Amino acid sequence: MTARGLAGALERLLGPEAPLRIEVFDGSVAGSGDAPVTMELRSPLALSYILSSPGELGLARAYVTGELRVHGELYLALRALTERVDALGFRDHTALLRTLGPRYLRRVAPPPEEAPGLLRRGLRGLRHSRGRDSSAISQHYDVSNRFYELVLGPSMAYTCACYPAGDATLEEAQAHKFDLVCRKLGLRPGMRLLDVGCGWGGMVAHATEHYGVHALGVTLSRQQAQWGQKDIVARGLADRAEIRHLDYRDVTEDGFDAVSSIGLTEHVGARNLPGYFRFLAARLREGGRLLNHSITRPNDREPHRVGPFIDRYVFPDGELEGVGTIVSAMHDNGFEVRHEENLREHYGRTLAAWCANLDAHWAEAAREAGERRARVWALYMTASRLAFERRGIELHQVLGVKTSPSGASGMPLRPDWGV
Structure with missing residues (x-):
């Protein structure tokens, strides 16, 4: 030496x-x-x-x-x-x-915060089975609602924001994102919206409050559902909105005018995409629209499965596909694709804001979730920020419509939702 x-x-x-x-x-x-x-x-x-x-x-x-x-x-x-x-x-x-x-060079036991490897996980059920998906979602989202309040801010939106201007705040950007989704879906008073993977209910609340729709949100996280439903009641929206602790595959209602899926596709799995889009198409009326908002690979050649750190500590069983795979699965399974855009740089800014929130509230966040779990989130969000900045991953919104047998879509001749 x-x-x-x-x-x-x-x-x-x-x-x-x-x-x-x-x-x-x-x-x-x-x-x-x-x-x-x-x-x-x-x-x-x-x-x-x-x-x-x-x-x-x-x-x-x-x-x-x-x-x-x-x-x-x-x-x-x-x-x-x-x-x-x-x-x-x-x-x-x-x-x-x-x-x-x-x-x-000696084998050491992994930290207790680490999920078991794929072989041991397979003993608990097939990949993306209902039970295994429920367990994976609970590991990530059922940490502590207070912890997420500290990191995400008042919007409680755990998905990519859309910054309308360079000096916009995180809250302004999250509100703009929800509003953009509402406008792309063509929401109007009296319509029925299904929000799958609704998180803490931000999209449900925004669409109900600002667009006059009747909305149902579903999430596999019990803590999210409890927080979201309480928030719906506090806002005085309970007569038109509901958050359920439910697998999206167990939604029995149909005839919805619109479906929003913001950050769910990453948990579905590549081989399940056809069934996922067929199921959502079956929930819509003719002329109904789907907005799919998800993290994607920069191409369709890379492996779908996330890396070992994300898989073991953050999103067990998570999978990311290229936008081409998602578009193909949509138009092969009930949808005509009408619009697509990449918000990659917006997610880098979103993650920077979440990291700043965590830093500013580190002591309370570490007490709430444990210091090791707080360190997991600091590492994961910082690494993700770099990945978006370097185009290691992207964020795409894809808008589809369920046309009638005659081909009628009800879509405007040109996009009317602005920027």
């Missing part, structure tokens, strides 16, 4: 140009003293996590447990790390192991 110790070995791996200062439990230090971010490895366990699971999962385990600490802006640290770590190959990891020695 050189005089620079473990920190020197890590610096050689990341490169001396990385804008990071590295401090390691053996007392070694590397990097510039005026670097904007310091990465502190607090114990041998940090290295064991990183070396036993090279890549994002090992880094995530070390960060979630607090064995790896970041002093400074997490966004800057991840940006520097991912630019280098993504380029590392087998030889880099082998060289690091040779330098550090085998004592750090």
